[in-house]
Amino acid sequence: MTTRAINLRIGAFLVIVLSAVALLSLVWTPYDHTMLSVTEKFRPTSAAHWLGTDQLGRDVLSLLMAASVNSLAVAFIAVGVGGAIGTALGLTASACGGWVETAIMRLADLGFAFPALLFAIMLAAAFGPSLSNAILAIAFINVPIFARVARGAANQIWTRDYVLAGRAAGASQFSLTVEHVLPNISAALIVQATIEFAVAILAEAALSYLGLGAQPPMPSWGRMLNEAQTLMYLAPQLAIYPGLCIIAAVLGFGLLGDGLRDVSDPRLARGRA
């Protein structure tokens, strides 16, 4: 089996398990993750609590499951919104060319130069820390990334003969973009989106860890890490479990994106095999 197949398989497996757990948690978790218990604090692994309980007596497995929804939803919305805006900008740049292209791409450079964390802190300072501000900040960093990817891939498609043939048949720049360019760059965009998913999950965890993301009682892997930090000597497992979840999610989407890229670009794959 080639490396790319392994990448793809491990990545796909992790992503599927994660998504399945997240979906399951919408209808069922072992316990209510908001249920506190004074008597059941810091329980180790047991038949009743598979991953034990935390400092407030909440079931850790239930918390982790509920938090996975949060992570995936944030990544999905942020990458979706940022990716859509970025792709639209990149396609516009590519279709118009000239000063429009230059202006959009220089703006994208500006976006790249602007630290995402700083933007998140600014948003938190202006509007108060919340998950929606975290989503906004993550979406923001995705815009220039997708603008670049879309513009680069689209510029290649514009040189193809079928675009020329479409133009010879009287199609406008807009319909050429929608009919020919966008479908033919979708592979590159999907690969990028998968990789950015991993980045977004990490970013959400980081922002929540810093208190700029999910607010209590909303469960979040990042905030669980933050809360476990002061208890590291007492109950290290409370930090390890959410850490492992973050690793699994980031690794899963990262490997899946890598594997998809290899599959979608046979030249690259042959070089590696």
Add this chain to the structure above:
Amino acid sequence: MIEVQDLSVRFGEAEALRRISLTLTPGERLGLVGESGSGKSMLGLALMGMLPEQAAMSGRLTIDAHDLSGAADREWREMRARKVAMIFQEPMMALNPLRRVGDTVMEPLRLHLGLSKSDARRRALELFEETGIQDPEEKLRQYPHELSGGQRQRVLIALALACDPGILIADEPTTALDAHVALRITDLLTRLARDRGMMLVFISHDLAAVARTAETVAVMYGGEIVEMGPVGQVLSDPKHPYTKGLLHARPTITGGELRKRLPMIPGNVPALADLPPGCRFSGRCAVELPHCAGTRPAIHAVGGSRSCACHRVPEVMDGAME
């Protein structure tokens, strides 16, 4: 009706087309021949208003009494759909791999003629039948990779004919096809042009294909039309030294035996920027005079509807160079 008057296309200092003048009457079939880099494709693109952005065009271009010399893209887009259409060299490349070919052909029908989906489908089916596509119903639903090269070129012809254009520009439509299929495509183009009363601009370096397809031929070299006239006369009795050289370099069977070595025109086509300022062919010409490289030859009328841009045309006419 196409009228081109003193059309020039420049890329900075380099002149890709120089002083092109030609007239095409409805139903006329024109062959454009020349080597790679002679400007024949550039002329095709100029007639479509599809020159690269960096190109600067001067001169007059009129299609059906529309003056398109400085037309905006919007104006051209209207022309492209209904008046002029084009097919390309590589049928493998000219179809979007992710779209069913039926959808590709239906698009201009819906966009420009405003047909409903079912009407567009019916029309696309007719076009497929007209262009000789087998099992047209089934082919409508297929993707480009499921079709052969010849079938794809037929699909592209159907696409070009969708809005019933008066002019079809075919840019080396048979170069990527094997000889047998190529022959059928050129015959199809000739038939379609004749049946529809459509002007055909057939761009090719294949003299035999041009002889078969066109009525008029324009021989291009270095961005200029060096000789033009009825295809039979030009090919059987060339006047310009370049046309003579081109015809001489064809493989012919004499006495039942293929000549071992083909005569060639000495030298290569110079890069656009290195072309001599006078006669573009000077430097490679067998009958060159000292002033040829510096002075532009006038376009001489050489009997009937023929013309030839050569300083030595009067002598050529006398047969002094044979």
